[in-house]
Each structure stands twice: as C-alpha cells, then as structure tokens.
Amino acid sequence: MKPETKTTSFDLAFYDRMAAVLNAWKHLGEIPLDKIPPHGMMEEITRLLYLESRLIDQRRLREWLDLFAADGAYWIPADVDYRDPRRTIAWEFNDRRRLEERVERLETGQAYSQIPPTRTVHLLSNIEGMLADDGLLHVLCNFHIPAQRGQDHQARSGWCGYIFRKENKHWKIVLKRVNLFDADQPQSNLSFTL
Amino acid sequence: MTTYSDHLPSLDHQPYQHLFKPGFVHRRLYIDEDIFQQELLYLYGRTWLYIAHESEIANPNDFITRRVGGRPLIISRHATGSIHAFFNRCTHRGAIVCREPRGNTKGFICGYHAWTFNITGECTSVPLRQGYGKSFNLAQASLQPVARLESYRGFIFASYSKDVPSLTEHLGAAARLIDQWLDRGEKEPVVVQNGAMPFLVNANWKTIYDNAGDGYHPPFSHESMLKVFSNRYGDVDMNYYGSDFDKSPMYSKNLGNGHTFLDQRPEMHKLSAWKRQHVMPGYEVMENALIEKYGEAHALPMLDASTGSGMNLNIFPNLLIIGNQIQMPEPLAANKTLLTWFATSREGVPEEINAIRMRMQEDFPSFGEVDDSANFEACQEGMASIPEMAWIDIRRHQDTKVGALDPADQLWREPMSSDLHMRTYWQRWQELMNAGATRALVEAGVA
Structure with missing residues (x-):
C-alpha cells in the first residue's frame, strides 16, 4: 500500500511552469526596477539563506527540510543547457517526498557514501532578488562549497536559483535549483547536501 | 563459426597465470599501472567495445566525441545516414581535432595548422599544400577510422583491431537479451538523448565491473535505500532481497564471451512492474493523467513498460545495461574510472x-550508486595499501554445485548471489590478455 501523497506537483503543468522559470533565468539581464524587492525583504531572504547554509553545514537536515514548502522541490541538473526536465535526467530532482526519503536514508546509519559524512562550508555571494507573479520571489545567488570527506578535498561551485513563497509570515522554499558550473562533467561523491 | 581462438597465434604465453588461483584473483590486477596499460592495448585494443547509441547522432552531420578504451573518438553520421567512427587525432601533429562534446557539422578543422576533414574523417584540405611536394596524397592524411564498426539494433560497437569475429558472434546469447530489453511494451524505439550522469570513481574499472553482476551485495550495500522504501511503501521493488534471495526465482547466468546476466524480472515484474515500483516524483499524478486519457486497460501496460527493466545485462568489457539505463565504464587509470549512466526515453510514448522515466532513472544513482561508489573506493584503498593481503575472493557458489544448464537455452546459471559473473569475465580477461601479450611478443620478433 502506498500512502496518500502530500505532493501534488510534478504533473505536466508543473513542468510547464519549470520551463517558464528556466527561460526567464536563462535570459535574465539587468533586473527591471519594478521587480526589485524592497530592502527589508532582501534582508529577510538573506538571513534565511544564511540559516539554510548553517543547517546544511551542521547537517541538521530535518530543520533544513522545514524550510521547504509542502510542494517544494530540490533540483541539481546534470546539464548546463537549461534542458527540458521532462526529457532530461538530473543528478537529483526531488519533490518534498523524495527529499524526505533522502534525509531518512542518510539517517539510517547505513548510507555508506556518508560514513564518514562530507564536511562542507557554504559560501554565498551575488545574492539578487526578483519579484514574480502570484506573490513569489525569485532569488539568485552564487555559491562556493569547500567539501572534505576522508582524503578527498574539493570544492563545488555554481549558482542557485530559488523560488520562495510566503506562508503564514514565513518564507518557504518552493524550488531550489543548484546549478553546478560543471554539472555535465564527471562528479565524485555528491551524496551530501548542496 | 570463427571464434576468438582462431585469431590467436599458437604460442601459449600466459604472463598473468600467477595472478589467479581457484576462487581468487590477485590484487595486482586492480592496482598495477603496468597491467592497466597492458589492458588498454591487449584487451580494449582487441575486442568489440560499445561506443555510442545511434540515436546520439540521429541526424545527418551529427557527431559526438568520446573516449572509449582510452582512445578519443569522433562518431558521426553522414548525410546518407551511414555511421562513422575514427580517432580524434590529427594525422599531422597528433592534436585532438574536435574539442566539442557534440554538434552538427560538415567537417572538422584542426586548430593547430587548419588541416580539414569532412564528417566521415576524410582529409579535404591542407593549407599551403604545395609545400609537401607533388607526392603528397590527401587520402593518406585522413583521420584513421576504427578497424571494425558494426551496430546491433542501435548499439554501435567498434574494434580497434581487425582480428575479431563478427559482432553477432561476439554478442552471442547477449543479443537475445538486448532484444528483450528493447522490446518492452509496444516496442517504441529506445532513445539515448536524455542526458547522462558521469560518475568519477577512484577505483579500478574492474571493481566497478565486478559489481555490475554482483547479486550478493544489494541488501547490504543498499540497506539504507531498502529500509527507507520498505518502511514507507512496504513490499515494493527490491524488498525481495530481505530474505534468502538465492531461493528466489532470480538468477545469474553466463552468456559466453565474458558476458553475464542477472535477472530480477521474476520478482520485480511479478504481477505488475508499475504497482511494485516504489514512488518517484509524479507517480500518482502521471498515473491518474494517463488513466484518464487512455483508460486503465491501456494505461497500466504503458506504465508497466516504463519501469526499470529488472535486467542487469553485462557485455564485456564496457557496456552495462541496468534498469532503463546504459552504463559505460571508461578506464582512466589503474585507480580511476569514469562511469557514465546514460538515461533513455522512448520515442512516441x-x-x-x-x-516519470526521467525521475525514476534519478532514483538509484542518488540513493544507491553513491554507496556503491563509496564501497568501490574503499575496495581500491584496501587492495592498494596492504601488500600482506594479496587475494580477492570470488568463490561464492563455486563449491555448492547448485549451478546447472538452463534447459531453455543451455546456458549455465547459478543462484542470484553467485560470483559466476566474476569467474566468467575473468576467464575472458585471461583469454584476451594472454592472446594480446603473445601477439605483442610475436610482433616484437621475440617469439
């Protein structure tokens, strides 16, 4: 028996929305003046991004999950060409349910790719916001994540595209798209959280 | 029927014999850089290799570049539809000619001195040609094609040596299983244009190859994944590894020529593959949408045919068909392998x-392959660092005498957890490596 799902997304309409978002991000130049969020809003979001970094770096993944909306998605493409996800595989493209499964897996104590766990330091910069329809807020930022596991030291870099929605006075992540700058190139252990 | 042995010199040179004993192989086979270099020559240089799928170069003048068995290749399609594969190395000074991963072009121009080649690799011009004198022959400056090139139902194979049997003979019993993998559902064509996950693994290519036919590890290496799925969804796919799965109808089979097969279909596709498939993003909404559009009687067979194939078909040495994916292990060094998982879709569905096929194909790589890779790297570290412990154990079900010929096809099969796969391909490995080493002696005039 499969339990009733809380996740309603990932139908064809969802993919259409994703296509529109990708198109907007791909061609984004200067953010139009009337789309620039008020200063206070960007301050709130920046604090939230830093909180997210801290939770991931400390591997407090249950608290991290709480930052996502019930219909939130976490996406690490395996291409750098903004390809249509209906026909393109990603390193990860998780709805809320699969994101929870991912965290549960790491909690079993038998996820050998994370024994010992990868240590990370999330560094964020170039944080920009853009007001979107339906009260959504798009946020773009660059990241650099030094990572270490055993003898393996390397950094992951790229940019993140977020979509936030305000629910009961709290911003929730509707989408986190982690765009590794070398997403289409060979990747070693990616079982930690980006 | 010609076999590989027809192509061998009669000299019985066995330089690797001391690295094998019944049920064990020596660690040097996994860590020795000299043996690795010999593998590139004797093994990858002298057998059929999978190089690409025809759908990757679907249109006239399409090309891809890719390293296979260490050699950089250009694989292209001419306007007439013919498929070509040649070394991506300028005949002039040795430069890599095409430096793009894929594209559509009429030809290739070397960036160094602008020697120019068409889509089939023929040299079409050389700047200031008169400087080479009257004897210069443009045809002799063409990019060097692979020695043999054949396709089987969309899978393109090449050999860098002429002295191999036909591809059909090489594939042998594996061909029928490729058919079964392709001919699911309404037999819509399988397309390999859906991106790939290239995993860089710090382990020997054979450690990865070992695992491709290792039906023993799933409940242990993948315990974290199986726990999450069975806790959440009950008796879904791979839950059948929870008990003594050697008693299950799943099996491991020797297909000949080093090829092997693990068949999970008797469990995975029991009753309904779709109903036993654990969920992925979109599982319910897409199921509902399809039932609404086509009715349950039509939609369920479509969904059944969309799930993982339940097959692990291992075609030695570099084609691993697993679930709905095509894997190519590419040797980079004795302790480094690029394992690329190509996603597939079906045209016309x-x-x-x-x-849902895309989201399904993301499951195992991020929930299972990551742990496999960690174990491969742990194997490599252990093998490489402790000279006091030399041997790797491949004994499982060697002495239980439960193997038997399958009456259906007269192929040898053993229980799911057997090391039959390793014993099978290591035998092939020895045949190819001994033959290659022998030939090298003959060619050097030593023997």
Whole structure:
C-alpha cells in the first residue's frame, strides 16, 4: 500500500511552469526596477539563506527540510543547457517526498557514501532578488562549497536559483535549483547536501 | 563459426597465470599501472567495445566525441545516414581535432595548422599544400577510422583491431537479451538523448565491473535505500532481497564471451512492474493523467513498460545495461574510472511516460550508486595499501554445485548471489590478455 501523497506537483503543468522559470533565468539581464524587492525583504531572504547554509553545514537536515514548502522541490541538473526536465535526467530532482526519503536514508546509519559524512562550508555571494507573479520571489545567488570527506578535498561551485513563497509570515522554499558550473562533467561523491 | 581462438597465434604465453588461483584473483590486477596499460592495448585494443547509441547522432552531420578504451573518438553520421567512427587525432601533429562534446557539422578543422576533414574523417584540405611536394596524397592524411564498426539494433560497437569475429558472434546469447530489453511494451524505439550522469570513481574499472553482476551485495550495500522504501511503501521493488534471495526465482547466468546476466524480472515484474515500483516524483499524478486519457486497460501496460527493466545485462568489457539505463565504464587509470549512466526515453510514448522515466532513472544513482561508489573506493584503498593481503575472493557458489544448464537455452546459471559473473569475465580477461601479450611478443620478433 502506498500512502496518500502530500505532493501534488510534478504533473505536466508543473513542468510547464519549470520551463517558464528556466527561460526567464536563462535570459535574465539587468533586473527591471519594478521587480526589485524592497530592502527589508532582501534582508529577510538573506538571513534565511544564511540559516539554510548553517543547517546544511551542521547537517541538521530535518530543520533544513522545514524550510521547504509542502510542494517544494530540490533540483541539481546534470546539464548546463537549461534542458527540458521532462526529457532530461538530473543528478537529483526531488519533490518534498523524495527529499524526505533522502534525509531518512542518510539517517539510517547505513548510507555508506556518508560514513564518514562530507564536511562542507557554504559560501554565498551575488545574492539578487526578483519579484514574480502570484506573490513569489525569485532569488539568485552564487555559491562556493569547500567539501572534505576522508582524503578527498574539493570544492563545488555554481549558482542557485530559488523560488520562495510566503506562508503564514514565513518564507518557504518552493524550488531550489543548484546549478553546478560543471554539472555535465564527471562528479565524485555528491551524496551530501548542496 | 570463427571464434576468438582462431585469431590467436599458437604460442601459449600466459604472463598473468600467477595472478589467479581457484576462487581468487590477485590484487595486482586492480592496482598495477603496468597491467592497466597492458589492458588498454591487449584487451580494449582487441575486442568489440560499445561506443555510442545511434540515436546520439540521429541526424545527418551529427557527431559526438568520446573516449572509449582510452582512445578519443569522433562518431558521426553522414548525410546518407551511414555511421562513422575514427580517432580524434590529427594525422599531422597528433592534436585532438574536435574539442566539442557534440554538434552538427560538415567537417572538422584542426586548430593547430587548419588541416580539414569532412564528417566521415576524410582529409579535404591542407593549407599551403604545395609545400609537401607533388607526392603528397590527401587520402593518406585522413583521420584513421576504427578497424571494425558494426551496430546491433542501435548499439554501435567498434574494434580497434581487425582480428575479431563478427559482432553477432561476439554478442552471442547477449543479443537475445538486448532484444528483450528493447522490446518492452509496444516496442517504441529506445532513445539515448536524455542526458547522462558521469560518475568519477577512484577505483579500478574492474571493481566497478565486478559489481555490475554482483547479486550478493544489494541488501547490504543498499540497506539504507531498502529500509527507507520498505518502511514507507512496504513490499515494493527490491524488498525481495530481505530474505534468502538465492531461493528466489532470480538468477545469474553466463552468456559466453565474458558476458553475464542477472535477472530480477521474476520478482520485480511479478504481477505488475508499475504497482511494485516504489514512488518517484509524479507517480500518482502521471498515473491518474494517463488513466484518464487512455483508460486503465491501456494505461497500466504503458506504465508497466516504463519501469526499470529488472535486467542487469553485462557485455564485456564496457557496456552495462541496468534498469532503463546504459552504463559505460571508461578506464582512466589503474585507480580511476569514469562511469557514465546514460538515461533513455522512448520515442512516441505519451510525454507523461518519459517524464516519470526521467525521475525514476534519478532514483538509484542518488540513493544507491553513491554507496556503491563509496564501497568501490574503499575496495581500491584496501587492495592498494596492504601488500600482506594479496587475494580477492570470488568463490561464492563455486563449491555448492547448485549451478546447472538452463534447459531453455543451455546456458549455465547459478543462484542470484553467485560470483559466476566474476569467474566468467575473468576467464575472458585471461583469454584476451594472454592472446594480446603473445601477439605483442610475436610482433616484437621475440617469439
């Protein structure tokens, strides 16, 4: 028996929305003046991004999950060409349910790719916001994540595209798209959280 | 029927014999850089290799570049539809000619001195040609094609040596299983245009190859994944590894020529593959949408055909067909391998089906392959660092005498957890490596 799902997304309409978002991000130049969020809003979001970094770096993944909306998605493409996800595989493209499964897996104590766990330091910069329809807020930022596991030291870099929605006075992540700058190139252990 | 042994010199040179004993192989086979270099020559240089799928170069003048068995290749399609494969190395000074991963072009121009080649690799011009004198022959400056090139139902194979049997003979019993993998559902064509996950693994290519036919490890290496799925969804796919799965109808089979097969279909596709498939993003909404559009009687067979194939078909040495994916292990060094998982879709199915196929093909790589890779790297570290412990154990079900010929096809099969796969391909490995080493002696005039 499969339990009733809380996740309603990932139908064809969802993919259409994703296509529109990708198109907007791909061609984004200067953010139009009337789309620039008020200063206070960007301050709130920046604090939230830093909180997210801290939770991931400390591997407090249950608290991290709480930052996502019930219909939130976490996406690490395996291409750098903004390809249509209906026909393109990603390193990860998780709805809320699969994101929870991912965290549960790491909690079993038998996820050998994370024994010992990868240590990370999330560094964020170039944080920009853009007001979107339906009260959504798009946020773009660059990241650099030094990572270490055993003898393996390397950094992951790229940019993140977020979509936030305000629910009961709290911003929730509707989408986190982690765009590794070398997403289409060979990747070693990616079982930690980006 | 010609066999590989027809192509061998009669000299019985066995330089690797001391690295094998019944049920064990020596660690040097996994860590020795000299043996690795010999593998590139004697093994990858002298057998059929999978190089690409025809759908990767679907249109006239399409090309891809890729390293296979260490050699950089250009694989292209001419306007007439013919497929070509040649070394991506300028005949002039040795430069890599094409430096793009894929594209569509009429030809290639070397960036160094602008020697120019058409889509089939023929040299079409050389700047200031008169400087080479009257004897210069443009045809002799063409990019060097692979020695043999054949396709089987969309899978393109090449050999860098002429002295191999036909591809059909090489594939042998594996061909029928490729058919079964392709001919699911309404037999819509399988397409390999859906991106790939290239995993860089710090382990020997054979450590990865070992695992491709290792039906013993799933409940242990993948315990974290199986726990999450069975806790959440009950008796879904791979839950059948929870008990003594050697008693299950799943099996491991020797297909000949080093090829092997693990068949999970008797469990995975029991009753309904789709109903036993654990969920992925879109599982319910896409199922509902398809039932609404096509009715349950039509939609369920479509969904059944969309799930993982339940097959692990291992075609030695570099084609691993697993679930709905095609894997190519590419040797980079004795302790480094690029394992690329190519995603597949099916042409002409409803787009809901391909969308759930994409999300499904993300499951195992991020929930299972990551742990496999960690174990491969742990094997490499242990093998490489402790000279006091030399041997790797491949004994499982060697002495239980439960193997038997399958009456259906007269192929040898053993229980799921057997090391039959390793014993099978290591035998092939020895045949190819001994023959290659012998030939090298003959060619050097030593023997």
